[in-house]
Every structure is written in C-alpha cells, then in structure tokens.
Amino acid sequence: MCRCDKHMPGNNYNCNPSTPRSRLERLLRERELRRSNRVSQSNDDGNRQAEFVGSDAFFTEGENLGVSSEDDFPEGVSATKIFIDGCEWKEGRPPKQRLLVVANRLPVSAVRKGEDSWQLEISVGGLVSALLGVKEFDARWIGWAGVNVPDSVGQKALTKALAEKRCIPVFLDEEIVHQYYNGYCNNILWPLFHYLGLPQEDRLATTRSFQSQFDAYKKANQMFADVVHEHYQEGDVVWCHDYHLMFLPKCLKEHNKKMKVGWFLHTPFPSSEIHRTLPSRSELLRSVLAADLVGFHTYDYARHFVSACTRILGLEGTPEGVENQGKLTRVAAFPIGIDSDRFIRALELPQVQDHMKELKERFAGRKVMLGVDRLDMIKGIPQKILAFEKFLEENLNWRDKVVLLQIAVPTRTDVPEYQKLTSQVHEIVGRINGRFGTLTAVPIHHLDRSLDFHALCALYAVTDVALVTSLRDGMNLVSYEFVACQASKKGVLILSEFAGAAQSLGAGAILVNPWNITEVAASIGYALNMAADEREKRHHHNFMHVTTHTSQEWAATFVSELNDTIVEAQLRTRQVPPILPIKVAVDRYLQSSNRLLILGFNATLTEPKDTFGRRGGQIREMELKLHPDLKEPLKKICDDSKTTIVVLSGSDRSVLDYLPIQNFGDYNMWLAAENGMFLRLTMGEWMTTMPENLNMDWVDSVKHVFEYFTERTPRSHFELRETSLVWNYKYADIEFGRLQARDLLQHLWTGPISNASVDVVQGGRSVEVRAVGVTKGAAIDRILGEIVHNKGMKAPIDYVLCIGHFLPKDEDVYTFFEPELPVEAPPTVPTRPPSPTPGMSSAPLPRISTSKSNSKAARLKKQRSLSTLEKRASIHAIGSAWRPTLMRDKMSLHEGSSVLDLKGDNYFSCAVGRKRSSARYLLGSSDDVVTLLKELAEGS
Ligand SMILES: O=P(O)(O)OC[C@H]1O[C@H](O[C@H]2O[C@H](CO)[C@@H](O)[C@H](O)[C@H]2O)[C@H](O)[C@@H](O)[C@@H]1O
Numbered sequence: 001m002c003r004c005d006k007h008m009p010g011n012n013y014n015c016n017p018s019t020p021r022s023r024l025e026r027l028l029r030e031r032e033l034r035r036s037n038r039v040s041q042s043n044d045d046g047n048r049q050a051e052f053v054g055s056d057a058f059f060t061e062g063e064n065l066g067v068s069s070e071d072d073f074p075e076g077v078s079a080t081k082i083f084i085d086g087c088e089w090k091e092g093r094p095p096k097q098r099l100l101v102v103a104n105r106l107p108v109s110a111v112r113k114g115e116d117s118w119q120l121e122i123s124v125g126g127l128v129s130a131l132l133g134v135k136e137f138d139a140r141w142i143g144w145a146g147v148n149v150p151d152s153v154g155q156k157a158l159t160k161a162l163a164e165k166r167c168i169p170v171f172l173d174e175e176i177v178h179q180y181y182n183g184y185c186n187n188i189l190w191p192l193f194h195y196l197g198l199p200q201e202d203r204l205a206t207t208r209s210f211q212s213q214f215d216a217y218k219k220a221n222q223m224f225a226d227v228v229h230e231h232y233q234e235g236d237v238v239w240c241h242d243y244h245l246m247f248l249p250k251c252l253k254e255h256n257k258k259m260k261v262g263w264f265l266h267t268p269f270p271s272s273e274i275h276r277t278l279p280s281r282s283e284l285l286r287s288v289l290a291a292d293l294v295g296f297h298t299y300d301y302a303r304h305f306v307s308a309c310t311r312i313l314g315l316e317g318t319p320e321g322v323e324n325q326g327k328l329t330r331v332a333a334f335p336i337g338i339d340s341d342r343f344i345r346a347l348e349l350p351q352v353q354d355h356m357k358e359l360k361e362r363f364a365g366r367k368v369m370l371g372v373d374r375l376d377m378i379k380g381i382p383q384k385i386l387a388f389e390k391f392l393e394e395n396l397n398w399r400d401k402v403v404l405l406q407i408a409v410p411t412r413t414d415v416p417e418y419q420k421l422t423s424q425v426h427e428i429v430g431r432i433n434g435r436f437g438t439l440t441a442v443p444i445h446h447l448d449r450s451l452d453f454h455a456l457c458a459l460y461a462v463t464d465v466a467l468v469t470s471l472r473d474g475m476n477l478v479s480y481e482f483v484a485c486q487a488s489k490k491g492v493l494i495l496s497e498f499a500g501a502a503q504s505l506g507a508g509a510i511l512v513n514p515w516n517i518t519e520v521a522a523s524i525g526y527a528l529n530m531a532a533d534e535r536e537k538r539h540h541h542n543f544m545h546v547t548t549h550t551s552q553e554w555a556a557t558f559v560s561e562l563n564d565t566i567v568e569a570q571l572r573t574r575q576v577p578p579i580l581p582i583k584v585a586v587d588r589y590l591q592s593s594n595r596l597l598i599l600g601f602n603a604t605l606t607e608p609k610d611t612f613g614r615r616g617g618q619i620r621e622m623e624l625k626l627h628p629d630l631k632e633p634l635k636k637i638c639d640d641s642k643t644t645i646v647v648l649s650g651s652d653r654s655v656l657d658y659l660p661i662q663n664f665g666d667y668n669m670w671l672a673a674e675n676g677m678f679l680r681l682t683m684g685e686w687m688t689t690m691p692e693n694l695n696m697d698w699v700d701s702v703k704h705v706f707e708y709f710t711e712r713t714p715r716s717h718f719e720l721r722e723t724s725l726v727w728n729y730k731y732a733d734i735e736f737g738r739l740q741a742r743d744l745l746q747h748l749w750t751g752p753i754s755n756a757s758v759d760v761v762q763g764g765r766s767v768e769v770r771a772v773g774v775t776k777g778a779a780i781d782r783i784l785g786e787i788v789h790n791k792g793m794k795a796p797i798d799y800v801l802c803i804g805h806f807l808p809k810d811e812d813v814y815t816f817f818e819p820e821l822p823v824e825a826p827p828t829v830p831t832r833p834p835s836p837t838p839g840m841s842s843a844p845l846p847r848i849s850t851s852k853s854n855s856k857a858a859r860l861k862k863q864r865s866l867s868t869l870e871k872r873a874s875i876h877a878i879g880s881a882w883r884p885t886l887m888r889d890k891m892s893l894h895e896g897s898s899v900l901d902l903k904g905d906n907y908f909s910c911a912v913g914r915k916r917s918s919a920r921y922l923l924g925s926s927d928d929v930v931t932l933l934k935e936l937a938e939g940s
C-alpha cells in the first residue's frame with residue numbers, strides 16, 4: 001500500500017511527493033539511487049551470485065528465463081525508486097515495477113512435440129540476448145512463439161508452458177506471418193532501414209503487394225495490442241520493441257491514453273531521404289509518435305527520426321523530441337548493452353573450459369579469427385570473406401597460420417533474399433577453401449547453425465581477432481560479447497563503422513568500411529601483427545565500456561526516462577489553458593447588452609490548411625481565404641446592434657481589403673490591419689492609429705537583408721508592410737530555413753538594427769522586424785477609443801471575446817482586458833479565469849491598461865469625462881500623412897464610469913491552434929471558431 005495521498009490503484013509508481021523540479025535533476029537523482037542500490041546489492045550477500053549462475057541454466061536446460069520473477073531479484077527497481085518514495089516497501093524492499101515487454105519474437109521459440117506438449121528453445125538475436133539481461137522489473141514478455149498453432153488444444157498447452165517462463169503468446173496464423181513478418185517487416189522495412197532499398201528483382205512484385213502486406217502489418221500489430229490490453233494493469237510500463245511493432249503505440253494509446261508506452265528501435269533509423277520513399281511513411285511515423293518515449297541506439301538514428309517527422313510530417317523537432325499540437329513525444333538515444341557478468345562468469349564453468357581446451361588443441365599453431373552473425377545481408381558476410389581472401393592472397397606467410405571461423409545462424413529462411421544469400425555465401429566459401437585449402441586444413445570453417453551459449457563463450461574466449469563487417473547494424477552485440485570474453489587473451493576487434501557499436505567501441509576497435517575490401521584486408525594484417533601492449537590498451541578501453549554499459553543499465557535508464565516523461569507531460573499539461581467552454585461563452589454573450597468581439601484573421605477566420613501545405617500547395621495557401629462557413633454567422637452577428645466586431649490582423653491592408661470583395665462589403669464590422677496600426681469600417685476609409693514618432697529609418701537596410709536571404713533560401717518569401725517586415729520560411733526546407741533564420745538574426749542584431757528602435761519577433765517559421773510599440777495589445781486601446789467614439793457609446797462594454805492565432809508578442813491583446821494583474825507579474829503570464837461557472841465570479845472590476853504602468857495614478861488618469869473622447873487626436877484619415885499622437889484620456893464614458901464593465905467573468909480570451917498561450921482558453925482550429933460563431937449567431 002502506498003502512503004502518499006494521490007495513489008492510483010494498482011500503481012505504486014505514480015506517487016511522487018518530492019519530485020525534483022527539472023527533468024535533469026530528477027534523472028540525476030534517479031541515477032544516483034540506482035547506483036547506490038547496486039552497491040548495496042553487491043554487498044548484500046553471496047546468494048545473488050548463485051541466482052545469476054542459476055539463470056544461466058536456462059540456456060542449456062530451459063529452466064530459467066533470466067527475465068526476473070518476483071523472487072529472483074528482490075532488490076530490483078532502483079530505476080524507479082523516485083516514483084515510489086513515500087510508498088510502503090515490502091519487507092524492507094521497494095515494490096518492483098511491472099513491465100510488459102512487447103516484441104515480435106518471444107525469447108523462446110516453441111517446437112511441438114505432441115498434441116499438447118511443447119519444447120521451448122532460446123531464440124537467437126541481439127534483442128533477445130539483451131532483454132534476457134533485464135532483471136530489475138517484474139517483467140512479462142508478450143510476443144510470437146515463432147510457430148503456427150491453429151488448434152485450441154495446442155494454443156492452450158503452449159500458453160501454459162510459456163506462462164512458466166513469464167511469456168505470453170500472440171498467435172499469428174501462417175498467412176499473417178507471411179505477409180506481416182516475411183513480407184512487410186523483413187522484405188520491406190528491414191532492408192529499407194538498413195539502406196539496402198527493396199530487392200531489385202522483387203521491386204515490382206513488392207510494390208504490387210505492398211498494400212496487402214501493410215494491411216497485414218497493421219492487423220498483426222492490433223493483435224499484439226489486444227493481448228497487451230488483456231494483461232495490462234494500471235500503472236504498468238508497456239515497452240514496445242522494434243520495427244515489427246511501429247503501429248503498436250497508436251493502438252495502445254487509442255485504447256487507453258493513460259498507458260505508459262515506450263517504443264525502442266533495435267535497427268538503425270535511416271536518413272529521412274530513405275524513409276520518405278516508403279509509401280506508408282507518414283502513418284508509421286504518426287503511430288510511433290503516439291508513444292510517450294521513443295528510443296534508438298545512437299544519436300544519429302534519433303536525429304534521423306526527428307528529421308523525418310519534421311520533413312515528412314511538418315512537425316516541430318525540438319532538442320527534447322517531436323512536438324505535435326503541444327504534445328511532446330520524447331526522442332532520445334539509449335545504447336543497448338549486454339549482461340557482461342553472465343559472459344565473464346560463464347568462462348569459469350568447467351564445460352566452457354573444456355570447450356576452450358578442445359578449440360585450442362584443434363587450432364594449435366594458427367591464429368583464430370571469428371565471425372558470428374545471423375545469415376543476413378546486413379551483416380556483410382560475403383564482404384568479410386572476400387576481404388579475408390584478399391588478405392590470404394597478399395600474405396603468403398599467413399596462409400597456414402590463420403583460420404576464419406564463421407558462424408552463420410540461419411534466419412528468416414522463408415524470405416527469398418535470405419535464401420539467395422545462403423547460396424551466395426556457400427559458393428564464395430567453397431571457392432576460397434578450394435583455392436587456399438590443403439588436404440588437412442581449410443582457411444574458412446563455415447557453420448550454418450547456431451551455437452549454444454557455452455560453446456559461443458568458449459569460441460569468443462579463444463579468438464585472436466573478431467571480424468564484424470556489418471553493412472549497417474543497429475548495434476551489434478556480438479562485438480560486446482567478444483570483448484566481455486577476452487579478459488585474458490585481449491584479442492583485437494575489427495569493427496564496421498556502420499554498426500551502432502562503432503560509436504561506443506570505436507576507440508578500442510579497428511574501425512573499417514566493410515565495402516572497402518582492401519582496407520579490411522589490411523586491417524586483418526594489422527590486427528594479427530598487433531603488439532601485446534597495444535592490444536591490451538585497446539581491450540581495456542572496450543572492456544570498461546562493455547562492463548559498465550550493461551543491458552540492465554539500458555533497460556533501467558529507458559524505463560526511468562519513460563516514467564519521467566509522464567511526470568514531465570503532467571507538468572506541461574498543467575500549463576496548458578483549458579478548452580473554451582463554448583456554452584458558457586455563449587450564455588454570457590446572450591446575457592450582455594454591449595459586446596465586443598475581437599477576431600484574429602489568419603488561422604482564425606480562414607480555411608483550415610493541410611498540416612504541411614502539401615495538397616493546397618504554397619501558392620494556394622498563401623492566398624488567405626475566409627472560412628466558407630463563416631459568411632452567414634458573421635453576417636447575423638454584424639447585424640446585431642448590441643455587438644461590435646473587430647477583425648484584428650497582422651496582415652497588411654491589401655489582405656483585409658480582400659475581405660469585402662469576398663461579399664462582406666455590406667457587413668458592419670471593423671477591420672484592423674498591421675496589428676491594429678490601420679483601422680477602418682468595412683464600408684469606410686482607412687485611418688491610422690500609429691503612435692507618434694514611429695521611427696521607420698531602419699526599413700531599407702532590413703529590407704536589403706531580407707531580400708538577400710530570400711534569394712538564398714528557396715521557397716522563402718518576405719512581406720514589406722508599413723510598420724514591419726516579415727521574412728517567412730514556412731515552405732522552405734525546415735532545417736535550412738532555421739539555419740538561415742539564425743544567420744539572418746545574427747546579422748541583423750550586429751548590423752542594421754543594432755541601434756534601431758525595433759522589436760524582433762520570431763514566429764515558428766518567420767522573423768519579423770517591427771517598430772517598437774507595434775503590437776496588437778498596444779493598438780487595442782486606440783482602436784477601442786475610436787469605436788467608442790464612432791458608435792457614440794453610452795453604456796460600458798459588458799462582454800469581450802478576444803480570439804486569435806496570435807504571435808506571443810501580440811498576446812498582449814489578451815492581457816489588455818484582464819482584471820488587475822499583480823504588479824510583479826509580467827504581462828504575458830498566463831491568467832486563468834477564477835471560475836468558468838456563470839455568476840460565480842468575485843474578481844475585481846476590469847480596468848483598461850494603456851501603458852505598462854499598473855499604478856493607481858495611471859488608472860485614475862483614464863477615468864475622465866465623456867467630453868475627453870472628443871480629443872481623438874490619434875486617429876486620422878490616411879492621406880494626411882502620419883500624424884499619430886498618444887492616446888490620452890479617452891477611456892471612460894462619463895465622469896467615473898469606465899468603458900469596460902466585464903464583471904470579471906464576461907471576458908473570454910482564446911488562442912486558436914496553440915497549446916501555450918497567455919489566453920484564458922484554447923480552441924483547436926478555425927473550424928471550432930465557426931462552431932462558436934454559429935452559436936453566437938443563433939442567439940443574436
Ligand atoms: O527475430 P529475427 O527476425 O530472427 O531477428 C533477430 C533479431 O534481429 C534484429 O536485431 C537487432 O537488435 C540487436 C539488439 O538491439 C542489435 O544489436 C542488432 O544490431 C539488430 O539487428 C532485430 O532488430 C530483432 O528484432 C530480431 O529479433
């Protein structure tokens with residue numbers, strides 16, 4: 001039971017009474033806890049050693065999975081201790097966090113021995129090896145047992161047998177396996193993610209069958225999801241693995257959005273240029289983004305993924321991950337490791353020592369080179385063998401002194417490309433052995449089979465040079481395992497620079513480009529001749545890495561970051577304003593008698609766009625069009641004498657001039673262009689509201705700079721307005737655009753505007769330079785003054801709805817109408833309404849703020865008589881040159897009575913299509929604005 005107050009049933013990990021403030025602070029504390037927990041584990045007693053040795057038994061006798069059971073690793077869970085501080089520990093031990101590992105392949109493959117009897121064999125592959133080393137959780141593994149079980153008797157018996165290993169099967173029939181696993185996963189995604197493209201001869205056939213394979217892929221993912229739902233308990237962490245299950249995060253979150261979902265890719269994630277060739281590219285990316293945390297082996301893969309999301313989906317990539325509509329999916333690198341202790345300890349076992357002895361005798365007088373790979377095109381086995389041939393060709397003296405042992409584990413044997421590879425490798429090996437072999441010895445020993453764990457350890461230990469020549473490889477754990485077993489021999493590792501492992505073992509290994517046979521052959525020579533002290537230094541470096549970056553550490557870090565991502569998301573959610581309560585806003589509107597509606601234009605009243613502007617295209621999109629459904633409601637509201645509408649836009653006058661042309665000419669509303677610097681009634685002339693002495697001397701020099709960058713940034717453009725200049729790179733290559741924007745800003749700040757009185761406003765994909773004081777918030781008081789005067793208002797405005805997709809700089813228009821802000825609060829601090837319930841407010845009376853001052857004097861100054869409105873010096877017709885004056889003394893109707901009387905709650909500020917805002921509320925898009933205006937119109 002948990003001792004803290006907010007306890008979710010079944011989840012001890014959600015109570016975090018003393019969570020440190022920043023993400024990094026929390027993760028550092030978590031890491032410390034993990035370490036100290038580990039020290040206390042090792043000091044605890046000797047039993048643990050015995051348990052580990054016991055877990056090895058699985059690999060020979062099928063007894064223990066290594067995936068911990070409740071009793072196996074009682075001290076575990078340090079990784080999530082932070083989440084259970086304050087929770088009750090059982091018998092002095094923290095509760096273990098439940099973890100559902102979901103991967104295509106279970107750690108065991110089933111072989112049927114009778115109608116209801118099964119034999120379980122350990123599955124081969126890095127994913128299984130690594131996850132078997134994960135011991136700190138109360139883990140269950142959900143996956144496919146590698147066999148078709150059509151009958152219910154067989155399924156029942158297998159489910160029972162697997163349950164003893166804490167495994168839960170997903171039963172996939174033959175057709176699904178063929179289309180999903182052999183087809184979509186291993187014939188499309190696998191080669192694509194490893195930069196191999198699609199198999200040439202199959203290309204057309206594959207293209208034709210693509211849709212049915214993708215459908216099967218989605219169906220299979222849904223089947224995995226169904227099994228997860230069946231076994232899920234609140235608070236569980238669900239960790240999805242690999243390219244087989246890219247659709248799974250979406251299926252899981254759609255079912256239960258509170259589920260903690262992580263996804264980890266064991267392969268490389270290719271450059272976005274490769275990924276974009278995939279017909280289902282966007283759907284897959286979106287599904288993965290449903291996860292809370294997305295992990296990769298290296299920073300490069302993570303970077304490629306984020307870049308694919310920005311370039312293909314048009315989303316925002318940040319240092320933390322990918323942001324979509326305010327939801328952040330964290331993306332980070334979590335390099336996998338191995339359970340190094342298990343390998344080191346195995347070397348002491350008598351059966352392993354016996355193996356080693358045999359091997360040493362068998363290859364006495366020869367140096368042993370070793371390759372261990374699944375027989376997969378990505379492993380570069382032909383390239384490796386050809387390089388070895390070249391070495392033998394060029395080094396006659398080594399011909400009878402070196403042997404290459406190549407273990408090639410059969411894999412995905414139903415996929416044609418793999419079948420072809422097998423014959424290709426056999427052919428090359430045969431040719432080389434024929435060429436360099438003798439009656440008593442051959443240079444290459446090639447095995448088409450897997451070895452058991454102990455045989456493999458012995459082989460690693462007697463090897464002089466390990467050769468890993470992957471053309472691409474997510475990580476490559478064979479290189480780690482080799483290093484772990486070389487404590488006494490200190491052999492050399494030749495490692496492909498295209499394996500993820502090159503980033504961690506690069507310092508101690510000899511790195512090679514496997515495509516360069518000459519280089520690999522030369523490296524073989526270098527490795528075989530390497531002096532003992534160099535070998536020792538290189539080995540030491542890698543050994544330190546392998547023994548500290550273990551699979552336990554990998555899993556603990558991932559799960560801990562996943563837990564933290566949830567905390568972070570909760571903190572972020574708290575900062576997000578709520579959705580506009582349309583009903584309340586409409587009710588208040590109906591109850592009031594002098595209403596003011598301030599409506600933004602772009603992305604508020606315009607047609608919604610395709611997210612990435614792909615379909616409409618840049619040209620169509622840049623031509624702003626009113627939302628077609630707005631015509632009627634707007635007309636109705638405009639005809640209501642109790643309501644005044646102002647369309648307040650950043651665009652210049654010509655854009656708003658277009659509005660009347662779109663049949664709004666007879667609508668009675670106000671148009672305010674250039675952030676309110678120009679104002680007119682739909683049927684009137686433009687007036688300027690610009691402040692006096694607006695210095696625009698900087699315009700020419702900024703214009704030159706903008707021109708320069710527009711010329712050099714394809715698909716960027718700039719707008720020259722009267723009070724500002726905007727450079728927009730929304731349609732340019734996003735990364736290039738950002739770099740150019742950075743350069744542009746740097747240049748502006750150090751040159752043309754270094755002494756100018758301007759504001760630089762950075763939008764999502766734009767840079768705007770404005771004269772100081774040009775903001776919507778600054779303009780609104782002058783606009784209000786004009787409206788009050790023009791309408792000859794006698795009663796105060798008792799309802800304001802201010803709604804728009806404004807830049808942060810222009811959000812001062814929202815705060816303008818807020819009741820008194822605390823003096824120390826900056827104007828952009830988000831303000832929540834006291835209560836959205838009608839009639840419940842006790843907020844102070846609203847005030848009008850025309851300056852930054854909150855002083856009483858400033859407020860009193862506005863409480864002037866109606867006659868002062870006559871002094872409308874600042875609003876004047878265009879043509880009489882700029883003659884702006886300060887707004888003075890205009891904001892009251894008559895002695896003591898304010899222009900605004902919003903009673904606190906009759907004010908609705910609302911940001912459209914934004915997640916962070918100083919507005920009180922949010923709306924999703926202009927479609928929602930239409931809904932709102934329709935309801936207001938109905939009441940009008
Ligand atoms: O399950 P199979 O189709 O037989 O394939 C075996 C596994 O191959 C891949 O392993 C990857 O994961 C390793 C651990 O992270 C990594 O070191 C290696 O570079 C990868 O190739 C595949 O990603 C797994 O899903 C398969 O189970």
Ligand SMILES: O=c1ccn([C@@H]2O[C@H](COP(=O)(O)OP(=O)(O)O)[C@@H](O)[C@H]2O)c(=O)[nH]1
Nearest residue numbers: 124125126127129374409450451476477478
């Ligand atoms: O006969 C064998 C050959 C290999 N392996 C294991 O297969 C994994 C291969 O993982 P790696 O990351 O190198 O590549 P993957 O096969 O996952 O692409 C390693 O853990 C090996 O110990 C094995 O158990 N028996």
